[in-house]
Amino acid sequence: MDGQLWVLLVPLFFIGALFGSFFNVVGIRVPRGQSVVHPRSSCGSCHQTLGPVDLIPIFGWLLRKGKCHYCGTPISGVYMLGELAGGVLFAALPLLFPDHLEELWIAYPLVSVLLILTVSDLKYMLLPNKIIYPAMLLFTLLRLLNHPLPLWHYALGFVLGGGILISVSLIATWMGKPAMGFGDIRLMALIGLVIGVKLVLLCVFLSALLGSVIGLALIGSGKLSRSTPIPYGPFIAVGSLVSYCYGDPLVSWYLDLITL
Structure with a gap:
């Protein structure tokens, strides 16, 4: 360096x-x-x-x-x-991103938006549209200018990121359980727009894993009851940053593991 x-x-x-x-x-x-x-x-x-x-x-x-x-x-x-x-x-x-410093034009705005939304979700359990919608517009423009992958990867990531959480929400409603918040759905769609279809799938998995582990730990310690909702935005934020920064080696490691 x-x-x-x-x-x-x-x-x-x-x-x-x-x-x-x-x-x-x-x-x-x-x-x-x-x-x-x-x-x-x-x-x-x-x-x-x-x-x-x-x-x-x-x-x-x-x-x-x-x-x-x-x-x-x-x-x-x-x-x-x-x-x-x-x-x-x-x-x-x-x-x-030492070899791709142009990606910092994406990375710094992404970190900024995720920090703001994490604070909001922890404070109010709310991911405000006043932050998410302008961010969607901003990252659409940024990805048009800088897209290491074909643009359809990011467009499909947007659709699939939000679509997976919509499906989860519908299934939860059908089973009589609390549905996924629309703010979480919009945030995951935003993440898909930024990191593309392959890495947004990893983000969905990591955020769900992290949320489950921490949720079970809080329930097991008596600090949280099973009926108490917890903000999911921070888990999406952490999952998205891990996927964005380390997603490709993680996916390669997993593929190598299952082929063995």
Whole structure:
């Protein structure tokens, strides 16, 4: 790898952490129909406007020991984790695509959208159309400009990604079980548009596996009942990133395994 790329990693981490902080705001305010720039961020308990130290990504939360500086109310670590995820992902993406840096025009917007939607789903169990529909338009344009695979791979990924979850939702309804949310269906269709038909199939499998394992672990620990719904968007986000970054070697490994 070019030595100059390593020099960029630290700035990229801090830029990603700053964006992660902004994505927290977007994910919390957009579902409420609020502006993402006004008013300034404040404590959810005492409503005191946060100071400069409080707004430092990651370190502000650590310096305040996860509590509001003014009223002492604990502040969820999810905010800090969102900033940390933004920093790590922004710095890691050039390392994951060292020979295809043009793909970063896709990767950075994808990470940004997934972080925003993850925050929204964790907070409200909602994947807002105000984020997903513009993202669909954006990635359609980006894939028209940059498509390592034939365009039909991405078009079929869009149809199949959403179609699989629609089928799952219909089957669940027929069996009298909770149906898949339309936000999850739209998100998987969006992922298929970005990563294509082969990798969206892997994403469907990985997100279902991850959701099942974590769901069963929470039920087994008594932290969740069988009837309690859990947000599925974060599992789709993780499954899509793993598929996008490591999907081809994973698929090759699996094919080699079954042929043996």
